[in-house]
Amino acid sequence: GQQLNQSPQSMFIQEGEDVSMNCTSSSIFNTWLWYKQDPGEGPVLLIALYKAGELTSNGRLTAQFGITRKDSFLNISASIPSDVGIYFCAGQLDDKIIFGKGTRLHILP
Amino acid sequence: EAQVTQNPRYLITVTGKKLTVTCSQNMNHEYMSWYRQDPGLGLRQIYYSMNVEVTDKGDVPEGYKVSRKEKRNFPLILESPSPNQTSLYFCASSLTGWDGYTFGSGTRLTVV
Numbered sequence: 001g002q003q004l005n006q007s008p009q010s011m012f013i014q015e016g017e018d019v020s021m022n023c024t025s026s027s028i029f030n031t032w033l034w035y036k037q038d039p040g041e042g043p044v045l046l047i048a049l050y051k052a053g054e055l056t057s058n059g060r061l062t063a064q065f066g067i068t069r070k071d072s073f074l075n076i077s078a079s080i081p082s083d084v085g086i087y088f089c090a091g092q093l094d095d096k097i098i099f100g101k102g103t104r105l106h107i108l109p
Numbered sequence: 110e111a112q113v114t115q116n117p118r119y120l121i122t123v124t125g126k127k128l129t130v131t132c133s134q135n136m137n138h139e140y141m142s143w144y145r146q147d148p149g150l151g152l153r154q155i156y157y158s159m160n161v162e163v164t165d166k167g168d169v170p171e172g173y174k175v176s177r178k179e180k181r182n183f184p185l186i187l188e189s190p191s192p193n194q195t196s197l198y199f200c201a202s203s204l205t206g207w208d209g210y211t212f213g214s215g216t217r218l219t220v221v
Contacts, residue, residue: 006151030207031207033209035212040214040215041214041215042113042199042201042212042213042214042215043152043199043212044212045209045210045211048208048209050207088151088152092206092207095157095159095165095206096154097142097154097210099144099151099152099153100151101149101150101151102151
């Protein structure tokens with residue numbers, strides 16, 4: 001079946017550093033979504049991308065929908081302690097949404 | 110406040126004892142879905158529903174049932190739970206299915 005490869009699996013960074021993570025697939029998607037999950041909570045939608053090549057920002061977050069429609073990346077600039085959590089990408093085609101396995105972000109003091 | 114509410118948040122049960130996890134949304138969303146989250150496996154879809162009385166299997170439907178008798182509710186039923194169904198479960202809803210899902214806070218189920 002369809003799979004998303006999300007990388008890296010985990011990251012350890014210093015506060016203030018920029019972060020980059022990405023998702024790739026062998027399948028084409030019509031929509032790419034990025035979620036963040038805090039401990040003990042459900043995922044929360046950060047950014048939705050609907051068009052190939054689209055670049056969208058939400059505060060310090062920037063995400064892009066790859067031209068081939070098979071990949072997407074998420075960047076976080078100037079990380080702060082509350083950025084800690086698990087970030088999930090999700091690709092959607094018709095009624096199906098496939099989630100990546102997540103990138104766990106740790107911020108060192 | 111717009112939200113997806115699931116109950117209970119935590120549940121410990123024994124093998125074979127039927128249980129229901131409730132899910133309700135107050136946003137008049139058409140689409141609702143159930144996911145399970147397991148370490149190293151991410152979020153996997155169990156069942157989804159595009160409208161009242163319309164449900165379809167996701168990637169891991171075995172051992173689960175759902176119903177969508179009214180738009181706001183989408184309960185998940187485990188007729189005979191087994192230990193491999195120990196997991197963190199999320200209900201989610203979406204207005205169109207294209208605009209991203211709003212997730213509930215999760216139900217942590219342990220089957221012993």
